[in-house]
Amino acid sequence: MNRKALIAQIEKKKSVLCVGLDTDINKIPEHLLSESDPIFTFNKAIIDATAQFAVAYKPNIAFYESRGVEGWQALSKTIDYLNKNYPEVFTIADAKRGDIGNTSKMYAEAFFNSMEFDSVTVAPYMGVDSVTPFLAFEEKWVILLALTSNQGAFDFQLNENAEGEALFETVVKKAQEWATPEQLMFVLGATKTEYLERVRKAAPKSFFLVPGVGAQGGSLEEVLTKATNDDYGVLVNSTRGIIYQSKGEDFAEAAAEAAATLQGQMAHILF
Numbered sequence: 001m002n003r004k005a006l007i008a009q010i011e012k013k014k015s016v017l018c019v020g021l022d023t024d025i026n027k028i029p030e031h032l033l034s035e036s037d038p039i040f041t042f043n044k045a046i047i048d049a050t051a052q053f054a055v056a057y058k059p060n061i062a063f064y065e066s067r068g069v070e071g072w073q074a075l076s077k078t079i080d081y082l083n084k085n086y087p088e089v090f091t092i093a094d095a096k097r098g099d100i101g102n103t104s105k106m107y108a109e110a111f112f113n114s115m116e117f118d119s120v121t122v123a124p125y126m127g128v129d130s131v132t133p134f135l136a137f138e139e140k141w142v143i144l145l146a147l148t149s150n151q152g153a154f155d156f157q158l159n160e161n162a163e164g165e166a167l168f169e170t171v172v173k174k175a176q177e178w179a180t181p182e183q184l185m186f187v188l189g190a191t192k193t194e195y196l197e198r199v200r201k202a203a204p205k206s207f208f209l210v211p212g213v214g215a216q217g218g219s220l221e222e223v224l225t226k227a228t229n230d231d232y233g234v235l236v237n238s239t240r241g242i243i244y245q246s247k248g249e250d251f252a253e254a255a256a257e258a259a260a261t262l263q264g265q266m267a268h269i270l271f
Contacts, residue, residue, distance in 0.1 A: 001090055001118045002139050003182050003231070006207075009055045009088055010232050014267035016224075017259060018056035018092065018209065020239030021046065021078065022063050029247045039067070039074040042251075044081055046243050049256035053263040056090040056235050057082055058209075079115050090235070091118045092143065092209065098123030098130050105133040112137045119143050121187060121209070124171050128178055135179050142184050146172050147199055149189025149212030158195075168195075172202040181205040188227060190218025190236070196226035204229060211237040220262070224269045232270065238262055 010016055023039050032038040047057065059078060064071035082091055097107040097120065104122075111120045112134075119141035122134055134142045147157055147168040157168045172186055181203075188199050190212035199208065208227055212218035213236050220236065227234050242262070245254035 001141075003207075005088070006055070006090055007231055009090070013053065013055055013263070014271045015053055015055055015263040016232055016234050016236050016266055016270070017054045017263055018058050018090075018235040018237040019046070019050050019054045019242055019259065020094075020211070020237050021057055021059040021243065022239045023059070023074075023243070024063060025067065027244055027247075029249065029251050031249060037070070037074055037077065039064070039071070040077045040081075042243075043074070043078045045252040046255050047078075047082060047086065049252040050242065050259040051086050051089065053256070053259040054089065056092060056237075058092040058094050058237055058239075060239075061093055061095040076115060079117060083116055091116075092235075093117040093120040096121050096123050096145065097134075098126055100126065101129045101133055104130050105136075108134045108137060108140075112140045119185070121145065124175060131175070131178060135183060140183070142179065143209050144171070144175050144184065144186050146186040147188050147192050147195055149191045149218065153189065153192065166195075166198070169198060169202045172199060172206075176203060176206075181207065185209055185235075187211070188234075190220075190223050193219055193222040193226070196222065200227050200229065200233075205231075206233065207231075208234050209237060210234050211239075213238055213241075220265055221269060224266065228270070236262075236266070 028042045032041050035041040064075040093111040111117045121143045124144050159167050185207040188208040188210050190210050210223050213220050242255050242258045245258050
């Protein structure tokens with residue numbers, strides 16, 4: 001998916017909502033466990049219930065890897081279902097890959113060619129040769145970890161050099177030498193609201209994937225007033241605040257209600 005198509009979806013739905021599909025077999029409704037593929041059954045219902053409000057979906061790959069072959073099959077069916085039935089939505093493989101060049105190339109092949117995701121999250125620590133293999137695919141995106149929402153972000157990402165530049169700012173600035181905003185996004189944690197403007201200053205034209213709104217306590221209003229740009233420039237992820245609203249047979253309806261509420265708040269602030 002190219003940037004123009006992504007922006008068109010945002011404007012059509014008046015939404016920057018990304019729904020996280022961190023599907024945990026221990027958290028889905030019990031009545032689904034009798035299904036032949038309960039994780040895919042759950043995902044399909046969530047997608048169908050929320051697609052009118054969401055512009056992106058983000059399966060966290062670890063939740064599928066942990067299930068072995070069955071998990072990979074559920075992931076494959078999920079991305080196939082999205083691509084076939086909702087080709088207009090942006091898909092994110094939240095894999096956080098990052099390795100030497102040849103290995104990164106294989107990761108990119110897996111997520112872009114074999115599974116046909118639009119984007120993949122990538123760790124930048126190993127530098128340019130671990131990231132550029134992901135950039136070799138037309139109309140595919142790298143979403144580079146910059147400033148994350150977890151407590152451990154304070155261990156390294158906020159360390160400043162003698163000039164007062166934080167490590168996350170160094171990463172963001174350097175990465176823009178590798179690719180344009182047509183292909184490169186950054187992860188920006190919503191729980192670090194005091195740094196939102198600094199990240200936007202470092203990457204004025206880029207899109208940000210913003211986790212941490214909702215269950216993690218991030219402020220949607222602050223994100224949408226401090227981190228946006230003229231092209232909206234953010235995809236705000238919500239996972240637990242949407243997909244686990246109910247453990248009953250009404251789980252999909254409850255997810256739709258939560259997604260509609262969040263989309264309404266986005267529309268009010270952005271449009």
